[in-house]
Amino acid sequence: MTPWIDIVRDPLPGRRGKPRTSGLTMVIDTGLAPGTVRDIVESAGDWIDYWKFGFGTSALYSLDVLRSKMDVLSTSGIVPYPGGTLFEIALYQDKADRLLEKARELGFTCIEISDGTVEMDAPIRHKWIREAKRRGFVVLTETGKKRAGLTMSVEQYATQLAEDLACGADYAILEGRESGRNVGFYRSDGSILEEEIGRLMELLPSPDRVIWEAPQKSQQEFFVRKLGVNVNLGNIPATEVTALEALRRGLRSDTLRLVLEPDGRSQSPLMAGIQF
Template identity: 30%
Template structure:
């Protein structure tokens, strides 16, 4: 628990760490140890998970990677390699050894996705179950990068992940947000069918063609407006931790958050 300044200004309340809701996953594209240390010292209270993105763990010096994972752990931040790394291991028939290596390296979690692979429900369940049996926190992921799943298929995949023992399920941004279109009906149905604390909404990442930071900010604001301050969010960059927290608290320059700081102060919707 941290003490902040300006306590006289009301903002929406948030759980302290370790949280069960309002979770934030920061994506780590291989930042150096000094930037990482500065980031967790400054914003670590708002970071619940850190993902070493894609297959970056394969390229990083092993002693540096272990040092980074230990630093995250010291600040109460769970860690996992990117889901695409696990997919490579599954494709190669090396998944069980990969899980052992993940543990030995110092990760505390693993992501099981099928962005590239076409896994059957049984194959995905088995991969999740193996990691759980080894003591890892498991993030199942549903959806494909090209946003190809219909509502029923995506919902079924969430069920598969949770039934297999996933602690949380990442919802692929490309499935939910495309241009000016938001699959609001699907998001509402997911909220009706599944515990909100189990679903983590991925924000679009700017490495994908056509995605900008202002679009990502717009999607973040929409999710907070619709699902509340303590919606679970993923793919936050190191320098977006505070702006994301501002959005969560309705303190980011607009009045869209119905229970945000500006609305608590008496601003009306649409005020500028």
């Protein structure tokens, strides 16, 4: 319970608490120390659902460091998993089966399957989604290449997302990298291809099972505005989780404006009973 609970309510209501299946926040960790992870989880753990060890970084930690981080996360109800690039490398080296075995041995319960760099045709992709599910993993897939611009048509994006989910993926991720620039539906300055992403939203079979990688505040604001406070967002820098939660709830100017009239004073029905 927060110290302000009896004074200020969320201007944007309806934020779901844990356990939740939508409104997910996925953090990207590109090399944080165990103590830093512990501090972040202590202050913001209630708002984090998935924790990605970015790209292949989990292969660089000692066993003690990796397990220390995973223990902090797992005991706080946060699901850690290795980035999809690690799976791609294992696939390229003909070690995908061994990677799944090792992931289970290390205590991972979630795996990401992607083809952002290493090419993977649909039958192979579907095979590994099903195999990971057969072994009891939560499966996240990622659609989109780690190259500049849109590398597929909107319809191809929608088809791959739908096929991944039909094969058993729990959630499908839209590629945005850790920068949110010059990749997928993001221009080089981080602005959004709104027409294209709007078309994709219309084609999605299960919007609540899509995670939008949105590392930049302007991108997060866009998705909250379009899809609501319980949109699934990913690749959030660990130190910005609380800022994102404030954005979701209207506790930040960018989204507080959504419930105010143009004069900045009149209240919409969502704000009934809230005094400023």
